[in-house]
Amino acid sequence: MPKVVDPARRRREVVTAVWRVIRRDGLDRASVRNVAREAGLSTGSLRHYFATQPELLAFTLRTIIERIEERIAAALPADGDPRERAVRVLHELLPMDAERAAENQVWLAFTARALVSPELRALCEEAHEALRSGCRTVVESLAPDADTELETDRLHALVDGLAVHAALHPRTTTPARMSTALAAHLDDLRTRGGH
Helix, strand or coil: CCCCCCHHHHHHHHHHHHHHHHHHHCHHHCCHHHHHHHHCCCHHHHHHHCCCHHHHHHHHHHHHHHHHHHHHHHHCCCCCCHHHHHHHHHHHHCCCCHHHHHHHHHHHHHHHHCCCCHHHHHHHHHHHHHHHHHHHHHHHHHCCCCCHHHHHHHHHHHHHHHHHHHHHCCCCCCHHHHHHHHHHHHHHHHHHHCC
8 A cells, every 4th residue: 555645744844954954055055856865765755745946945935934933923922012023023033942042043054045036035035024024024013103114124234234143143043132121112112112
C-alpha cells in the first residue's frame, strides 16, 4: 500500500529544510536539489510540491509572513492597555528568542534577494506595508495628537533597525536591550503625542 503523505505537513517540512539551507549555506544554495537533499526527499518528490526555485522561495517567504501574523493574533488580548498591546505586537516582530532569530535571519536573506526578484519583491512589499500599517496603529493608539506619518516612520525604522542589528550583532543587540529600547521609544511617544 502506498504511503499517504499530508501535503500541508510535507510543505512545512520543506520550509524547515529551506531555512536550514539558507542559514547554513546562504540563499543562493537553496536550490530545489539542495533543499530536497536537506529534507530527505528526491528532487522529483520535491518538484511535486514546488516546480521551481522561485516558487519554493516565494512559498517560504509567504510562510514567514503567515507565522508572524499568527503569532501577533495569538499574542493580542481582546482589550487592554494600548501600550501593553503595542509591546506584545512589536515583540512578535523582533528576534526575541531562537526561533524568531532564525526567522529574522532568513527574512533578511530574502529582502536582499527581493531587489532582483519580482516575485519576492511583491511579497516583501506586502510585508513592509503590513509592518508600516501596524506601526501606524501603534502610533494612533498611543499618541493620537502626534504627527502620525513622522512617528510611524520613526517606529518602523526602530523595529527594522533592531531586527537588522540583532541579526548582525546578536551579542550586543540582545532581547533585553531591544525590549528596553522599544519601551523607551513607546514611553517617549506616549508622552509627546498623547492626550
